[in-house]
Amino acid sequence: MASIVADGLTIEFPLYHVAARSLKKRLLAKAALRVRTDESNRVVVAALRDLNFTIGRGERVALVGSNGAGKTTLLRTLAGIYEPVGGELTVKGEIGSLIDPGAGMDPDSTGRENIRLRGLYRGMDDAGIAALEADAATFSGLGEFLDVPTRGYSAGMSIRLAFAMATAMSPQILLMDEWFMAGDADFMGKAEERLASLVKGADIMVIATHDFGIVRRWCTRAIRLNAGRIVADGPVEEVLGAMEAGTPLPAPEPAKAEG
Amino acid sequence: MQTLALPTYHADASNPRRAARAMADLAAGLSSWRLAWALARLDLRNRYRGSVIGPFWVTLSTAIMVVGLGLLYSTLLKQDLTVFLPHLAVSLIVWNTIANLVPEATNCLVSAEGVIRQLPLPLTTHALRCVFRNIFSAAHNLPLIVVVFLTIGRVPGVEGFLAIPGLLLLGLNAFAACIFLGMICARFRDIGQIVTNIMQLAFFMTPVIWRVELLGENAWRLYFNPFYPLLETIRGPLVDGGVSVGVWIAALGYSALLCGVAAAFFIRFRSRVAFWV
Numbered sequence: 175m176a177s178i179v180a181d182g183l184t185i186e187f188p189l190y191h192v193a194a195r196s197l198k199k200r201l202l203a204k205a206a207l208r209v210r211t212d213e214s215n216r217v218v219v220a221a222l223r224d225l226n227f228t229i230g231r232g233e234r235v236a237l238v239g240s241n242g243a244g245k246t247t248l249l250r251t252l253a254g255i256y257e258p259v260g261g262e263l264t265v266k267g268e269i270g271s272l273i274d275p276g277a278g279m280d281p282d283s284t285g286r287e288n289i290r291l292r293g294l295y296r297g298m299d300d301a302g303i304a305a306l307e308a309d310a311a312t313f314s315g316l317g318e319f320l321d322v323p324t325r326g327y328s329a330g331m332s333i334r335l336a337f338a339m340a341t342a343m344s345p346q347i348l349l350m351d352e353w354f355m356a357g358d359a360d361f362m363g364k365a366e367e368r369l370a371s372l373v374k375g376a377d378i379m380v381i382a383t384h385d386f387g388i389v390r391r392w393c394t395r396a397i398r399l400n401a402g403r404i405v406a407d408g409p410v411e412e413v414l415g416a417m418e419a420g421t422p423l424p425a426p427e428p429a430k431a432e433g
Numbered sequence: 434m435q436t437l438a439l440p441t442y443h444a445d446a447s448n449p450r451r452a453a454r455a456m457a458d459l460a461a462g463l464s465s466w467r468l469a470w471a472l473a474r475l476d477l478r479n480r481y482r483g484s485v486i487g488p489f490w491v492t493l494s495t496a497i498m499v500v501g502l503g504l505l506y507s508t509l510l511k512q513d514l515t516v517f518l519p520h521l522a523v524s525l526i527v528w529n530t531i532a533n534l535v536p537e538a539t540n541c542l543v544s545a546e547g548v549i550r551q552l553p554l555p556l557t558t559h560a561l562r563c564v565f566r567n568i569f570s571a572a573h574n575l576p577l578i579v580v581v582f583l584t585i586g587r588v589p590g591v592e593g594f595l596a597i598p599g600l601l602l603l604g605l606n607a608f609a610a611c612i613f614l615g616m617i618c619a620r621f622r623d624i625g626q627i628v629t630n631i632m633q634l635a636f637f638m639t640p641v642i643w644r645v646e647l648l649g650e651n652a653w654r655l656y657f658n659p660f661y662p663l664l665e666t667i668r669g670p671l672v673d674g675g676v677s678v679g680v681w682i683a684a685l686g687y688s689a690l691l692c693g694v695a696a697a698f699f700i701r702f703r704s705r706v707a708f709w710v
Contacts, residue, residue, distance in 0.1 A: 175439075176439065184446070187708060188708055190620065190709065250550070250551075253553055254442050254444075254553040255549075255550060255551070255552070255553050255707055256707050256708070257444050257446075257449075257704035257707070258444050258445075258446045259446055260446045260447075261445075261446055262443075262444070262445040262446065262447070263442075263443070263444045263445075264441065264442070264443045264444075265441065265442040265443075266439045266440075266441045266442075267439050267440070268439070268440050269440075269442070269553075271552075271553075273551055274551040277547055277548055277551030277552050278547075278548050278551070278552060280475055280479070282475075282478070282479045282482055283475060290471075291471060291472075291475070294465070294467055294468040294471050295468060295552060295554070297465050297468070346439070
């Protein structure tokens with residue numbers, strides 16, 4: 175059964191290119207809570223601090239919190255991009271991530287070439303790539319533009335292509351950032367339908383978002399992050415209710431953090 | 434039953450199993466060589482986008498170099514042109530391959546930053562992409578070697594095939610250099626500049642233009658230059674009818690050293706690269 179278990183999960187970003195002492199001092203003075211120097215005298219930002227949670231099959235989890243709370247970092251860690259500096263993480267199940275739709279796109283290649291490239295990025299065989307191509311071509315509705323280099327696409331067209339490629343999968347664990355809310359109105363109807371089926375097909379979904387509407391509609395559980403820590407974890411209404419009521423946070427806002 | 438088949442990602446900071454993960458990265462990178470291959474081809478295509486003769490600029494510029502330097506240095510160094518030109522053509526092509534690869538190797542992870550921070554891909558894929566790109570680029574010079582050999586009328590015999598192990602060794606070293614330089618330059622951005630300077634110096638210190646015999650009894654000192662044995666394992670069979678065992682021992686020794694350092698570095702710091710780029 176698909177599951178995600180984090181035990182004391184910690185991620186720290188070293189700020190290597192903060193060489194100037196004065197800048198270092200200023201950073202440290204401003205945000206002593208989150209930016210610190212570690213044992214080898216590097217400046218590090220604690221992006222995620224000692225997270226403990228278990229996500230089981232069927233759960234739809236929303237990561238909520240202000241900018242820089244660590245939502246995207248947590249998504250990337252779950253996707254296996256950042257390896258934990260402390261603690262333990264076990265993710266069971268095939269992961270599909272919708273974190274950055276444009277990653278790995280080549281602007282000089284045509285839409286069709288980009289779709290094939292995406293198939294290779296995912297490690298697909300020829301049959302898989304052909305299926306992906308057919309699927310993404312139909313869904314994006316780009317028609318003849320599929321054979322035009324993506325450099326010449328409008329922003330909306332790029333998003334349609336990126337969305338079509340990214341969502342042509344059926345993972346057990348779906349990791350999603352909130353980028354997918356862009357796009358023209360005509361496309362959004364189609365997009366939502368497709369996302370809904372993707373979400374339905376996944377055993378677990380984790381989504382980072384600011385939009386409480388999305389959280390209420392799609393999620394069963396919310397984890398609220400602040401300054402890299404979990405400050406609330408529970409049913410959606412409980413967590414969002416507390417956020418809307420403006421319950422004071424235990425920790426002050428961070429001064430500098432990765433999104 | 435399904436539980437057994439589930440792909441599992443497990444990371445434990447107190448027990449990082451670095452060697453096993455590095456091996457897994459290498460295996461995944463090599464098995465998805467088609468991705469690196471496709472990306473390398475794209476790189477080359479995009480580099481010469483809109484250019485009429487495209488990557489054959491590589492061939493043309495090497496041809497001009499070979500003819501120009503050949504005429505000048507055969508006179509300066511008092512060499513017979515029919516002996517000197519094949520030597521120069523092979524040397525320059527191999528050297529240009531090395532000299533193009535090294536700066537790209539220093540950049541191979543930093544330039545893939547967008548992908549490294551968004552997609553969980555094996556790092557070896559980016560190194561492999563750099564190696565493939567340089568192989569494709571260098572392959573455009575092959576016709577030039579054929580032309581030179583045919584014009585001069587000094588076609589190497591069967592011993593010319595002995596250059597193949599040398600080429601393979603060069604490829605292996607290129608891969609190790611991409612891993613090592615790519616990682617170290619992602620962390621320390623000054624290294625790239627240092628490497629560029631070293632390569633400029635190395636061009637003059639390595640018998641690319643000049644021939645080893647000119648050093649006379651000091652030729653043994655060349656063994657301290659790691660580029661010399663690497664170059665000689667390819668050039669020797671093609672131009673001089675073979676290479677000495679000493680050259681091969683030195684080439685293998687330096688390669689083992691580079692691969693060892695690259696492997697150690699890769700095992701220790703692989704998981705940190707996402708934070709460095």
